[in-house]
Amino acid sequence: MIFKSFWFWTLITLVAIQFIPMDVPEQLEGKAENEIKAPEEIMNILKRSCYVCHSNSLVYPWYDKIAPASWYAKNHVKNGRKTLNFSLWSEYTKEEQLKLLDNIPKSIAIRMPLPSYLWLHEEATLTKEEKQKFSKWVKKLKEEVK
Ligand code: HEC
Incomplete structure (x- = not known):
């Protein structure tokens, strides 16, 4: 009987969970002038x-649009945006900016981008040289914010 089949119920479950909403849209409203400003090299x-x-x-890749992978991806985006959103940079207070800037060099040295993300997105890995450039820029920006 098909209804007793493990695969049948697995399929039904996979289809059903696609309808569980998790609202983390790709695009959020925001003012362009609040975006962080950086030299082109850093911006890239x-x-x-x-x-x-x-x-x-x-832009979520296609496999991140399918539950349960999408929950995993959206959770990262939700928490990532909550801790640090480069599109809202000028809305942060000076203290918030300085604190985030303090954390950036450490985070790119250890765990940013998230290792689980890099596993599928090797192209996001920062080279040693890029990390150095990035940290140098962060240092400079800190002086400007102070
Ligand atoms: C796949 C998603 C993802 C990518 C890509 C990513 N981050 Fe994050 N980041 C997160 C999440 C989620 C958090 C908050 C929760 C946590 O700390 O694990 C975070 C937190 C941070 C924090 C805050 C750390 C703290 O303790 O205050 C900094 C700084 C940061 N990220 C910098 C970066 C930088 C710089 C890059 C690019 C080189 C980057 N992240 C790429 C998901 C990501």
């Missing part, structure tokens, strides 16, 4: 490696 790194979880605009 940010967009390539950080924006999928730390900005208002991203």
Whole structure:
């Protein structure tokens, strides 16, 4: 009997969970002037490696649109945006900016972009040289914010 089959119920479950809403849209409203400003070289790194979880605009790859993978991805985006959103940079207070800037070099040295993300998105890995450039820029920006 098909209804007793493990695969039948697995399929039904997989179809059913697609309808569970989890509202983490790709695009959020925001003012363009609040976006972080950086030299083109740095902007390219940010967009390539950080924006999928730390900005208002991203594009989920197709496999991240399918539950349960989508829950995993959306959770990262939700928490990533909550901790640090480069699209809302000028809305942060000076203290918030300084605190985030303090955390960036440490985070790219250890766990940003998230290892589980890099596993599928090797292209987001920062080279040693890029990490150095990035940290140098962060240092400079810190002086400007102070
Ligand atoms: C796949 C999603 C993802 C990517 C890509 C990603 N992050 Fe994150 N990031 C997160 C999440 C989720 C958090 C918050 C929860 C946590 O700390 O695990 C976070 C937290 C942070 C924090 C805050 C750490 C703290 O303790 O205050 C910094 C800084 C940060 N990320 C920087 C970056 C930078 C810089 C990049 C690009 C080089 C990047 N992230 C790429 C998901 C991501």
